[in-house]
Amino acid sequence: MSIDIFLNKVFITGDEATYIAKAIAGSQNGEMISGDGSFTHRASEYLEKKFHVDQVLLTHSCTAALEMAAILADIQPGDEVIMPSYTFVSSANAFVLRGGVPVFVDIRLDTMNMDEKLIEAAITDKTKAIVPVHYAGVACEMDRIMELAEKYNLIVIEDAAQAIFSNYKGRPLGTIGHLGCFSFHETKNIVSGEGGALFINRPEMTARAEIIREKGTDRKAFLEGRVDKYTWRDIGSSYLPSDMLAAFLLAQLEHGEEITERRMKAWNIYDEILRPTGLLQLPEYGNSNQPNGHMYFGLVHDASKRRAFINGMAEQGIQALSHFVPLHTSPAGEKFCRISGSMDNTVSGATRLVRLPMYCGVEEHATRIANTAKEVLSGL
């Protein structure tokens, strides 16, 4: 049987093409279609108001937002940055590009997030920053992380690539640390094909951030009439998305709540069917979290059965997949990073994790998917 339900399917709100056409038409009337045009402003303002952020700068990816964050945090060769090994490459690579050394701490198996109890032991006099990665849009223990940051004078950069519209104790993820990095890649809840944003939560960082994003120039200040010509001020790169991308993004953001609700509906259907069976080790989110339905995952009890589960689902037309390969086991991770303490949970979780299809619209199929998962798991 061929796959008829894929892990991800992009949800189209219907307004994307209209907004992009407006951006194109505007380019014939003196409006900018490059970065920082009217849709860039509208999408950034939407995010600033919705999540009460000092400044939101759209980027062309979360990778770009993380690279900007590494420059803003002033990472110098040899500076250490604490993060989980169970994450996407960019969380670490952005800092390695600046000569920084990612230091991995183990994760908790109830969330797959960095274990906050292990962070303090990883802090040395070279530590400059902590990068909590909110896996599946579920919050790391931010109170403890911010307490440590205060105590040791560290910068907190939230990798909120998967966490748009998630909250921790009522506060939006990506707004708690100094900086928050978001992805609008097609696999995320809110998409623009490729895309991202940097949330700047400390007013003292905003001026430099807009220069870094504009190839190290003060072009943004020039466009806004704050300087009469623009010039090279600092290091930076071209991290700005075109206004057409921002037009697509705005169309998605305006439906953000509906998208989140529909994904959570699917998440709840899966959970109601699968949790009572005990066939998967499922995450425990606790009361601090209001997640965004980014992902439904569980751990098979026996890693050697994961492939059979994935194949069994595929035989029924449903795509289920594993996820990250821990960075400390990768060739570049071995070369550029170091571990702090045991990585037992990271390895155990990464070799047992499976994800079920999750997208806006999958709620219609969620009962079939969960029942199929139950059947396949029971037969392993």
Ligand SMILES: Cc1ncc(COP(=O)(O)O)c(C=O)c1O
């Ligand atoms: C945790 C995490 N960080 C960073 C990224 C990079 O995002 P982007 O593809 O927008 O650069 C991803 C993408 O999947 C991610 O999952």
